[in-house]
Amino acid sequence: MSLSAVHGTLSSLKSCQADIGTGMDIVTDVAMDLAEAPDEEADQGIKKMEAMILECAKLDREINYFVDIVQQVTSEVNTQQPEAMFGLSDKVKERFTERISKLSDGELQNHQKVVAFKENVKNSFNQAKQESVENPEQLDEDIAVTQSQVNFSCPLTQVVMVNPMKNKKCNHHYDEAAILGLIKTKQSQKKNCRCPVVGCGNTDVRQSDLIPDQILRRRIQSQKRHGSNRT
Numbered sequence: 091m092s093l094s095a096v097h098g099t100l101s102s103l104k105s106c107q108a109d110i111g112t113g114m115d116i117v118t119d120v121a122m123d124l125a126e127a128p129d130e131e132a133d134q135g136i137k138k139m140e141a142m143i144l145e146c147a148k149l150d151r152e153i154n155y156f157v158d159i160v161q162q163v164t165s166e167v168n169t170q171q172p173e174a175m176f177g178l179s180d181k182v183k184e185r186f187t188e189r190i191s192k193l194s195d196g197e198l199q200n201h202q203k204v205v206a207f208k209e210n211v212k213n214s215f216n217q218a219k220q221e222s223v224e225n226p227e228q229l230d231e232d233i234a235v236t237q238s239q240v241n242f243s244c245p246l247t248q249v250v251m252v253n254p255m256k257n258k259k260c261n262h263h264y265d266e267a268a269i270l271g272l273i274k275t276k277q278s279q280k281k282n283c284r285c286p287v288v289g290c291g292n293t294d295v296r297q298s299d300l301i302p303d304q305i306l307r308r309r310i311q312s313q314k315r316h317g318s319n320r321t
């Protein structure tokens with residue numbers, strides 16, 4: 091196996107990983123639908139979805155470690171003689187097995203998409219409960235949409251968010267690409283990333299504080315649909 095073949099495989103693994111991420115978002119979406127109309131069957135469904143999410147998180151984590159180790163091992167042989175290529179796959183296997191054996195399933199609970207799953211399902215459930223108490227007759231999505239319309243734009247880009255992320259520390263929202271870009275820029279300047287929302291006291295926004303807010307994303311999408319119907 092040549093190094094370029096290795097790199098090709100790594101990049102297809104990466105795109106596979108992106109698909110896993112999309113799959114996890116879809117599963118979360120379905121679980122949110124179930125949580126909006128809770129009954130025993132929905133409960134069972136949500137449990138199954140949670141198990142799926144955990145499986146995906148595990149796979150995602152393993153791909154991360156695998157890619158990491160392959161990169162490590164190949165960079166080591168890069169500097170050596172071509173003969174070193176022969177032991178490559180054994181070396182990767184050995185290190186991967188060792189690393190994986192040290193991992194615990196408990197850590198998966200901290201996987202960003204697992205956190206997002208739990209948070210979004212819980213919020214959907216609470217929201218449905220609240221709505222049925224407040225106005226059992228009138229579940230008009232339009233009302234909710236107009237009320238929160240103001241919050242749909244990203245404080246960084248000033249345009250409507252595509253992938254809203256909620257900061258669990260200060261509860262502000264930003265679009266994923268914009269906030270990750272800002273964090274990266276600040277990191278390269280060795281500065282803390284302040285929350286870009288005017289008046290917010292959060293001076294240290296970290297990637298680990300951000301949770302994808304699928305409820306908000308749904309509202310934005312539903313507003314877009316309604317909006318395009320009106321025009």
Ligand SMILES: [Zn+2]
Pocket residue numbers: 257260261262285286287290291292
């Ligand atoms: Zn903030």
